Amino acid sequence: MSTHHTSSRPTLPVAGEDHARLTIDLSALADNWRAMARRSGAARTAAVLKADAYGIGLEAAAKTFHHAGARDFFVATPAEGAALRGVLPDVRIYVLSGMWAGSERLFFEFDLVPVIVSEEQLVVFMAAIADGGELPCVLHVDTGMNRLGLRVEDAMALASDTSRPASFAPLMLLSHLACGDDPSHPLNRQQLQRFRSVVTAFDDIDATLANSAGIFLGEDYHFTLTRPGIALYGGAAVNDVPNPMKPVVTAEARILQVREAKAGETVSYGASQVFTRDTRIAVVALGYADGYMRSLSGSGVPLRKANIPGASGVLHGRTVPLIGRVTMDLTHFDVTDLPAGSVRAGDFIEVFGRHMPIQDVALAGGTIDYELLTSLGRRYERRYEAVKK
Numbered sequence: 001m002s003t004h005h006t007s008s009r010p011t012l013p014v015a016g017e018d019h020a021r022l023t024i025d026l027s028a029l030a031d032n033w034r035a036m037a038r039r040s041g042a043a044r045t046a047a048v049l050k051a052d053a054y055g056i057g058l059e060a061a062a063k064t065f066h067h068a069g070a071r072d073f074f075v076a077t078p079a080e081g082a083a084l085r086g087v088l089p090d091v092r093i094y095v096l097s098g099m100w101a102g103s104e105r106l107f108f109e110f111d112l113v114p115v116i117v118s119e120e121q122l123v124v125f126m127a128a129i130a131d132g133g134e135l136p137c138v139l140h141v142d143t144g145m146n147r148l149g150l151r152v153e154d155a156m157a158l159a160s161d162t163s164r165p166a167s168f169a170p171l172m173l174l175s176h177l178a179c180g181d182d183p184s185h186p187l188n189r190q191q192l193q194r195f196r197s198v199v200t201a202f203d204d205i206d207a208t209l210a211n212s213a214g215i216f217l218g219e220d221y222h223f224t225l226t227r228p229g230i231a232l233y234g235g236a237a238v239n240d241v242p243n244p245m246k247p248v249v250t251a252e253a254r255i256l257q258v259r260e261a262k263a264g265e266t267v268s269y270g271a272s273q274v275f276t277r278d279t280r281i282a283v284v285a286l287g288y289a290d291g292y293m294r295s296l297s298g299s300g301v302p303l304r305k306a307n308i309p310g311a312s313g314v315l316h317g318r319t320v321p322l323i324g325r326v327t328m329d330l331t332h333f334d335v336t337d338l339p340a341g342s343v344r345a346g347d348f349i350e351v352f353g354r355h356m357p358i359q360d361v362a363l364a365g366g367t368i369d370y371e372l373l374t375s376l377g378r379r380y381e382r383r384y385e386a387v388k389k
């Protein structure tokens, strides 16, 4: 293989050259959307694509969901909406952060539907349609999360306000569940009842309440449109039950060096882990700069004192524990229990994905799969496995 370069411009790594890779299974992504659509029953099923489609890549995710049948898409910001419009010209795109003064142009230009989140935004929106002409909107009503949304009383008042201009015709009401991942939490029913009362006050209007977890709460929560995010990407929407979704993202990194350490020696910063036996260490090219968080460390960070074990990887079908502290670009795993000679520099170790559930890894770091996915960073080689025909 030739390694010389004919120009001075650096050559970017291609398949097989990089230190870490993400394999993104688009068939699983499509299957997960269909599974959510089936569970949504008579309701339409959207797809939530905020934060670069939860870190997996906006364009590939958008095309996959569209091909599977999705026609409604949610993003967080107008800039994300504009990017999505470049990929999907004919779908409805809702912007969850709504419209603020100065962002109006983007909504008209890219045909984005603002989700109005406050009385102030309502004023901005009314001025925008008085100026710029017709534009649909969605009204976000806060039913118990205290994050975004009009208060229930204000939404009710708006429903019966006959002075509002005829051009102001909200498409849909939206609310968001605070505790959907805990099906027995009483706030779920309370939010449902508050939301129903607002939906009833508006005559004949579409409504959306359920995120991924809300879909699992059952038909009462589905209304006209459901809004799954994390479940599409293979995450665990509901706590303490087996996750029925297919894993979408597999993260792997290369072993750079295999080394032997003696009992009594230590590993990584802070010398926080002291070996109680002779130990074979795989030094892996992945660290917190890749979103493999320091809190996943096997020892030496405060979380460990709460008796949360560190993360593990999977190598040649065996689970191997993380040892010592995760560093910026490098992490250590204990491979002593694998057959001698079976672990070599250049081998890939899976840190989450098909063999190591992402939610378990997130838990080991004191966080959730959403944060792990959206923190992955830019250093991975990304491989998209096409939808099987």
Ligand SMILES: *Cc1c(COP(=O)(O)O)cnc(C)c1O
Residues within 6 Å of the ligand: 048, 050, 096, 176, 210, 211, 212, 213, 227, 228, 229, 230, 231
């Ligand atoms: C992120 C988000 C969703 C999707 O939530 P998941 O838990 O990922 O399914 C739905 N609705 C709103 C308002 C959101 O912010």
